[in-house]
Amino acid sequence: MDITVIIFLTSGLFLGWALGANHLGNVFGTAVGTRMIRFSTAAAICSVFVVLGAVFGGGGTAETIGKLGAVNTLAGAFMVALAAAGAVWVMTRAGLPVSTTHAIVGAIIGWNVFSETWTDFDALIKITIGWVLGPILAALFAIALFFATVRVIRALKLHLLYLDAYTRLGLILAGAFGAYSLGANNIANVVGVFLPASPFVEFRLFDLFTVSPAQQLFLLGGIAIAVGVYTYSEKVVHTVGRGLYTLSPVSAWVVVMAHSLVLFLFASEGLERLLAHLGLPTIPLVPISSSEVIVGAVLGVALVKGRQNIRWRTLGRIGVGWAMTPAIAGIVCFFGLFILQNVFNQNVYDTPRYQITPAAAERLGREGLPPTLIARLAGQTFESSAQLESSVASSRLSRGDIARILEASQIDAVRVEPLRLGPKEFRWLTAGQMYAVYRIAGQPFPHRWAFAEALARESQDWRPGADAVLDKPRNRALHDRVEALARLFRDR
Amino acid sequence: MSDTKDFTLFRRTKELENELDNFFNKVSEGGLAFRFGIQIYMNHGPTAEFEEKLYHVNALENTADTLRRSIETKLYSQTLIPESRGDVLGLLETMDSVLNLMEGALWGFSIETPDVPEEFRRDFMELTDRVVLSVDELVKGARAFFRNIEAVSDHNHKVMFYEKEADKLSTKLKRAIFGSKLPLPNKVHLRSFVESVDNIADQAEDVADRLAIYTIKRTV
Numbered sequence: 240m241d242i243t244v245i246i247f248l249t250s251g252l253f254l255g256w257a258l259g260a261n262h263l264g265n266v267f268g269t270a271v272g273t274r275m276i277r278f279s280t281a282a283a284i285c286s287v288f289v290v291l292g293a294v295f296g297g298g299g300t301a302e303t304i305g306k307l308g309a310v311n312t313l314a315g316a317f318m319v320a321l322a323a324a325g326a327v328w329v330m331t332r333a334g335l336p337v338s339t340t341h342a343i344v345g346a347i348i349g350w351n352v353f354s355e356t357w358t359d360f361d362a363l364i365k366i367t368i369g370w371v372l373g374p375i376l377a378a379l380f381a382i383a384l385f386f387a388t389v390r391v392i393r394a395l396k397l398h399l400l401y402l403d404a405y406t407r408l409g410l411i412l413a414g415a416f417g418a419y420s421l422g423a424n425n426i427a428n429v430v431g432v433f434l435p436a437s438p439f440v441e442f443r444l445f446d447l448f449t450v451s452p453a454q455q456l457f458l459l460g461g462i463a464i465a466v467g468v469y470t471y472s473e474k475v476v477h478t479v480g481r482g483l484y485t486l487s488p489v490s491a492w493v494v495v496m497a498h499s500l501v502l503f504l505f506a507s508e509g510l511e512r513l514l515a516h517l518g519l520p521t522i523p524l525v526p527i528s529s530s531e532v533i534v535g536a537v538l539g540v541a542l543v544k545g546r547q548n549i550r551w552r553t554l555g556r557i558g559v560g561w562a563m564t565p566a567i568a569g570i571v572c573f574f575g576l577f578i579l580q581n582v583f584n585q586n587v588y589d590t591p592r593y594q595i596t597p598a599a600a601e602r603l604g605r606e607g608l609p610p611t612l613i614a615r616l617a618g619q620t621f622e623s624s625a626q627l628e629s630s631v632a633s634s635r636l637s638r639g640d641i642a643r644i645l646e647a648s649q650i651d652a653v654r655v656e657p658l659r660l661g662p663k664e665f666r667w668l669t670a671g672q673m674y675a676v677y678r679i680a681g682q683p684f685p686h687r688w689a690f691a692e693a694l695a696r697e698s699q700d701w702r703p704g705a706d707a708v709l710d711k712p713r714n715r716a717l718h719d720r721v722e723a724l725a726r727l728f729r730d731r
Numbered sequence: 732m733s734d735t736k737d738f739t740l741f742r743r744t745k746e747l748e749n750e751l752d753n754f755f756n757k758v759s760e761g762g763l764a765f766r767f768g769i770q771i772y773m774n775h776g777p778t779a780e781f782e783e784k785l786y787h788v789n790a791l792e793n794t795a796d797t798l799r800r801s802i803e804t805k806l807y808s809q810t811l812i813p814e815s816r817g818d819v820l821g822l823l824e825t826m827d828s829v830l831n832l833m834e835g836a837l838w839g840f841s842i843e844t845p846d847v848p849e850e851f852r853r854d855f856m857e858l859t860d861r862v863v864l865s866v867d868e869l870v871k872g873a874r875a876f877f878r879n880i881e882a883v884s885d886h887n888h889k890v891m892f893y894e895k896e897a898d899k900l901s902t903k904l905k906r907a908i909f910g911s912k913l914p915l916p917n918k919v920h921l922r923s924f925v926e927s928v929d930n931i932a933d934q935a936e937d938v939a940d941r942l943a944i945y946t947i948k949r950t951v
Binding site (some may be wrong): 273274275277284393396397399400401403487488716 | 751
């Protein structure tokens with residue numbers, strides 16, 4: 240176990256801590272703000288459920304990881320996580336609820352600029368959509384839920400004390416559920432990058448459960464989040480709970496429910512899969528984050544109950560915080576990488592080369608790119624994505640086309656040498672998958688995708704599912720395995 | 732962990748609900764005992780039966796005090812109904828003072844044994860009826876505050892109505908007393924008793940006014 244891995248892991252744990260400190264406000268802010276639940280109780284419940292969510296719900300990798308995958312050295316990943324954590328920490332100090340994902344995306348853009356990697360600006364567009372769409376959706380849901388709740392309470396004629404008790408229970412349950420999702424959805428952001436380098440080994444607990452190295456890493460990340468919740472979250476809790484608008488206990492419940500509902504309906508792959516499974520149309524997933532949604536939900540209730548009491552100054556500060564988070568993360572990451580590279584002599588990025596090999600040319604042709612362009616590029620090698628991009632600039636290609644060319648032509652030479660397979664690989668490869676690996680033994684592939692296609696040709700077990708929604712988890716797992724094998728077989 | 736917590740949460744809620752109901756029962760029972768007490772005094776004077784009613788109200792007042800303290804302590808120590816507990820506290824304390832006033836008025840009759848001439852007795856009993864009706868509506872309004880917030884204003888409206896009626900009658904009674912041939916000390920003495928009974932309705936009205944504000948505050 241490499242000491243540098245442990246050092247690098249600390250930035251992930253710092254990110255976990257910052258995340259916990261910032262996000263308790265989203266799940267328990269309104270409950271604490273209305274004095275329905277004590278801060279210490281909220282922190283205790285949240286810590287327990289965050290850790291549970293991280294260990295038992297955090298199996299899938301988050302989208303952000305996909306983006307982080309581009310950060311191709313451990314030192315680079317360290318800086319990206321550190322910069323994102325720094326940005327979230329600054330915002331937490333200011334008491335502002337912000338999105339960790341946006342901080343990470345900002346940091347990755349910083350890394351992209353530093354490493355002269357072509358940035359897919361769709362990520363930025365997605366952030367902006369989230370800023371607008373998240374609060375609007377949440378506000379609409381909160382308003383609808385508020386009116387429905389008022390009607391139900393009137394119809395039920397509940398005793399004030401029981402209303403209080405049910406509201407408290409509702410807040411605790413919603414908060415615990417929110418904390419579980421928080422752990423499950425964000426753990427990959429926190430320690431996901433370190434998964435390939437996990438220093439842990441599998442063991443069995445009480446002879447009942449097998450605890451995988453990933454789960455141990457997730458537990459560590461979950462604990463980091465829990466520590467953040469306990470030590471530093473009070474300011475954001477008060478901003479969400481009282482700073483923006485003074486809520487009543489029932490409207491506090493409306494806010495957390497609207498928050499959970501919006502995230503469940505518009506940001507949950509579980510529901511998407513369920514709908515697809517039942518043959519129903521799926522709701523498009525939108526890139527919204529918990530912090531945007533909670534602020535929108537508070538505003539929704541405030542608009543119905545009396546907009547004159549909204550503290551616009553606080554709202555303005557939150558807006559500025561949202562815009563500054565990715566910016567700070569990006570800038571810190573850029574300069575951090577500079578220092579890491581030039582002072583600490585770390586390799587913060589590998590520059591992939593790009594070559595339009597015959598295989599790449601054939602794939603681009605299949606994907607419908609102009610044949611003249613492919614013919615012009617064929618056989619050329621580019622030292623960076625920026626260089627490739629400038630050479631095709633005259634062709635006025637769409638961002639999607641540029642991304643396709645980059646993906647098809649990235650050189651990542653793989654030579655299949657089954658002798659390199661260790662006991663770990665033997666454990667997780669299926670018989671069919673193993674068969675395919677041996678079938679293509681000895682073959683070289685210039686690109687990783689070509690390696691994946693060759694495997695898929697040899698065995699059903701390597702073929703991705705056709706359904707974009709239902710097969711998402713399977714395809715993601717396949718992708719992760721191909722990546723792991725490609726790393727193993729990397730041709731140096 | 733949270734399960735057991737919530738279980739006790741509901742058990743405590745039930746206890747507290749019972750205590751609140753009990754408190755309101757004591758106030759409304761106090762009204763009934765007060766009315767009987769006055770009726771007995773008017774018809775038979777300060778008899779043992781009257782003293783018994785006085786002690787009944789006295790006991791109710793003591794129990795109500797104990798209940799009120801227990802409810803208040805629970806509301807604050809368990810941080811229940813954080814938004815409304817100040818209001819509930821105000822409500823209980825002012826309602827308790829209604830009971831105190833009834834007890835005080837009966838003590839006055841018992842200690843000072845005023846001589847009420849025949850011609851005023853009917854009006855005295857009528858005044859007591861109206862006062863007790865206003866207290867009754869107040870208790871209903873207070874119960875509605877906890878269970879059915881929309882009904883509060885109906886009850887409050889009736890409290891105001893009976894208070895006005897009691898005021899009218901007390902003015903009429905005082906005019907009749909001072910227009911009579913009684914010696915001035917007797918007149919002044921009787922007036923103080925009219926006022927001690929009428930004050931109860933005034934206090935009920937004050938509580939109803941507070942309740943109206945609490946109700947507005949307690950919107951979801």
